[in-house]
Amino acid sequence: MNWMIYGANGYTGKLVAQQAKQRGLTPILAGRNGEAIHKLAGELELPSCVVNLNDTQALQQALTDIDLVVHCAGPFEVTAKPMIEACLASKTHYVDITGELSVFEYAHAQHERAAAAGIVLCPGVGFDVIPTDCVAAKLKQKLPDATHLALGFDSASRMSRGTAKTSVRRLGEGGAVRANGTITTVPLAYRTREIDFGNGNKFAMTIPWGDVSTAFYTTGIPNIEVYIPASPKLVSKLKKLNWLRWLLRIEGVKKFLEKKVDRQPAGPSDKQLEQATTYVWGEARNAAGITETLRVQVLNGYKLTSMGAIDVAMHIVSQQPAGGYYTPALLCGEQLVEKYYV
Template structure:
């Protein structure tokens, strides 16, 4: 077993705990870390692992805590607040960084740190979970199948419940709107503004564009200039979502954000192991070159998104434990290759067809 020190930060959150428990099951002994010692210690005791209570607000203390850490799996949201301090601390301590975010702004921040990561010789790879391993790998495979593609559309269909952390991230997006990439630039659009019908893998469904992480990552993985991402949604719910556009100014307010997140904290729990075991995810993608009239469609089926996040994070971790390449910002497919998703438990092979 590799003896390089691994830290799981935010280990007592829903997904952080799943990753910590599976890491132990695979024979690893990560250091568990987070901001709240009282929440952290019971898990550390249960798993017989070392624990460190570390606040992200003091850069000097954080960097000192990472001096002997080879790699951090960052699981503490909201990543819009926590990711950049941890990434900068990893740069200064020369610690590889990965996280489980799905937030576009975090990916773009990591990409802006590419030069610094190259200089430090460390990898920055945000999004090593369901956000965005399956869609990122499918995007890369589709681009390989149609290198001249000018447009990429991605999406997924799942019955999974949200964890508290994912629900809180969704609340943050309410005041911002949707997102697409047009001619290489990320553009904000209204909630429910773009719709289409898609067969994700279990029948044709009405779908709505969402600000999924691939609006950032798929561009860096493929270079395709025009990108959209979709999930299925009933037309009635899409209409309600569209009505929120007139209140985005209010939904951005700190007091309302805090109130909504407090309700999530009291009422939302992630899916049980039994529920996750019975839920698959259907991932779909399309590339096209309108000038040439070429179009290809790809699909891959995965396990429940949270199980993908656990297995994906640990797969990338194991890849980095033996890493000998250069530093920099990487998407999962750029770091580990498009077949990464196929190697995860519960995943099918990527299937691409001419449409």
């Protein structure tokens, strides 16, 4: 198989590349930063390729003999579409590590084109959204007539710069939930509740996590919310920030916030990668008020992503599923998360 990790020089892309090397795999490391890509490829003794996503012709040519791309270059709201379009043109399987709602929805909208091309489109093959997607699938099995689904996670790990940039770019769009089958824009910190994610009760708020999109396609449950722990002080600040969301949608403001993120560490430390595990929680409820709850503890999100991206890629290669859009649980089964239990 010829396959590529695009954006291999980023924080998470490098983890994916290192994971591939540890498994004795030989992906092509690619990206637009020639110096960084060639340096990493030299260190890992892997082939490399320099290509810019904005150069449509060069990108399609680079993918001509590539069977699968693991796309790791964010922000995915900018980078996913050109890579997906190039994969459709070159008939190359596509997976990525996004958590961005717009990317999941765009990929889902290309289902018929992907089916016709015979390729898999499966965004979110990392911590966004393998654990929560699999928990959602397991809850659907336990409560087939569920009408409401709440998911959430608690992690002590630092965000990577890429994840932080995505978060600040999304602030101006507000929150998001799925209501009666439709993704609905809501205020930041829209709802709060007490949740035991697996390590004691914590105050939590809704966030516009990828499962607002993906869990619907996995389970068919029409009402979905996703939560993370948050202090009452942070919730209060976000509620006030709702009045300034228009300002946060200005590209210049986004760039300013991204520059502040650039001053942060690249991502979790080696110690956090090994020790900062993640608690994942889910709750399904039906019209009669019956509920089912599930809690699991998994690896650090970035370590899980480095493993999950490779696992899903190898699943596609070995199983050769029919072309089309998939969520991780639909593609690999709800048991996929069990590989990453702590």
